[in-house]
Amino acid sequence: MEIQLNGNAYPLDKECNIDDFLSKLSIDKTKVAIELNKSVVPKDKYSVTKLAHKDVVEIVTFIGGG
Amino acid sequence: MSDIFKIGERTFHSRLIVGTGKYKDLQETADAVEASGADIVTVAVRRVNITDTKEPLLMDFIDPKKITYLPNTAGCFNSEDALRTLRLAKESGGWNLVKLEVLGDEKTLYPNMRETLVAAEVLVKEGFEVMVYCSDDPIACKQLEEIGVAAIMPLGSLIGSGQGIPNKLNIEIIKKQSKVPVIVDAGIGTASDAAIAMELGCDGVLVNSAIAKANNPILMATSMKNAVIAGRQSYLSGRMDKINIASPSSPVKGKIN
Numbered sequence: 443m444e445i446q447l448n449g450n451a452y453p454l455d456k457e458c459n460i461d462d463f464l465s466k467l468s469i470d471k472t473k474v475a476i477e478l479n480k481s482v483v484p485k486d487k488y489s490v491t492k493l494a495h496k497d498v499v500e501i502v503t504f505i506g507g508g
Numbered sequence: 509m510s511d512i513f514k515i516g517e518r519t520f521h522s523r524l525i526v527g528t529g530k531y532k533d534l535q536e537t538a539d540a541v542e543a544s545g546a547d548i549v550t551v552a553v554r555r556v557n558i559t560d561t562k563e564p565l566l567m568d569f570i571d572p573k574k575i576t577y578l579p580n581t582a583g584c585f586n587s588e589d590a591l592r593t594l595r596l597a598k599e600s601g602g603w604n605l606v607k608l609e610v611l612g613d614e615k616t617l618y619p620n621m622r623e624t625l626v627a628a629e630v631l632v633k634e635g636f637e638v639m640v641y642c643s644d645d646p647i648a649c650k651q652l653e654e655i656g657v658a659a660i661m662p663l664g665s666l667i668g669s670g671q672g673i674p675n676k677l678n679i680e681i682i683k684k685q686s687k688v689p690v691i692v693d694a695g696i697g698t699a700s701d702a703a704i705a706m707e708l709g710c711d712g713v714l715v716n717s718a719i720a721k722a723n724n725p726i727l728m729a730t731s732m733k734n735a736v737i738a739g740r741q742s743y744l745s746g747r748m749d750k751i752n753i754a755s756p757s758s759p760v761k762g763k764i765n
Contacts, residue, residue, distance in 0.1 A: 448555040475600030482599045495659030505551025508716035
């Protein structure tokens with residue numbers, strides 16, 4: 443299966459939840475926010491939210507800005 | 509005398525808010541923020557670099573538990589993108605204090621006030637405390653206040669231009685009519701610009717480029733801190749009246765001759 447991750451195609455060999463996905467990417471979940479198909483996913487729902495084929499995922503963080 | 513800076517339900521000591529963009533690196537950003545004495549920093553919301561997730565993040569250098577992060581919507585040209593960005597920001601940090609800016613044009617980065625008003629209304633209904641980058645138009649500012657925003661942030665001049673505050677009269681009108689804090693956002697080029705904003709009675713100043721693009725950003729951060737304090741104290745002191753003739757400072761009585 444394949445998802446859209448931050449604007450690019452990203453292959454996923456099996457279905458996984460957001461918690462697992464962040465671990466796989468070595469991303470600290472306290473430092474990011476996630477949007478799944480244009481809806482914000484609350485942090486407490488990461489373990490029960492599964493990623494599916496063709497899902498559109500955005501992972502964002504804070505960077506320097508004015 | 510106590511002079512607390514209140515935005516919504518929060519109180520702050522420093523009236524200088526600094527942006528965290530355009531610095532050489534994250535260490536310089538953190539050093540400048542510290543030198544500025546700011547309690548609030550603006551930050552942008554952007555995609556994580558998936559190819560290098562070990563890359564240091566702003567949060568590793570500036571602790572959001574110590575300094576209030578004010579997420580912005582820089583780069584958003586419509587209300588929908590701005591709302592998406594701030595909903596993500598809220599989830600990321602749990603903050604509901606945000607800076608809304610909806611731009612109208614890439615060349616001037618002037619705010620699109622129609623879209624700004626639409627987004628501000630939705631955000632206020634969703635429980636955000638919204639600080640709004642806006643034009644220095646007293647009517648638009650009044651409309652924002654009626655919507656219930658937490659602070660009005662008119663531009664002094666174009667973002668990143670360093671042109672100061674060419675239209676002081678408008679800023680003064682906006683400050684006089686507003687019950688919520690008025691913060692000059694954009695255009696500050698040097699310390700005297702920040703002091704002028706404060707002398708006009710503004711509640712605060714937001715500075716980014718003037719610090720980041722100075723030859724010595726850390727020294728300029730200190731200078732901005734002092735300018736904001738000086739301008740505020742000057743405003744609170746109540747300046748002398750201007751007169752058109754000289755008035756000697758030394759007494760005339762008792763002069764030898």
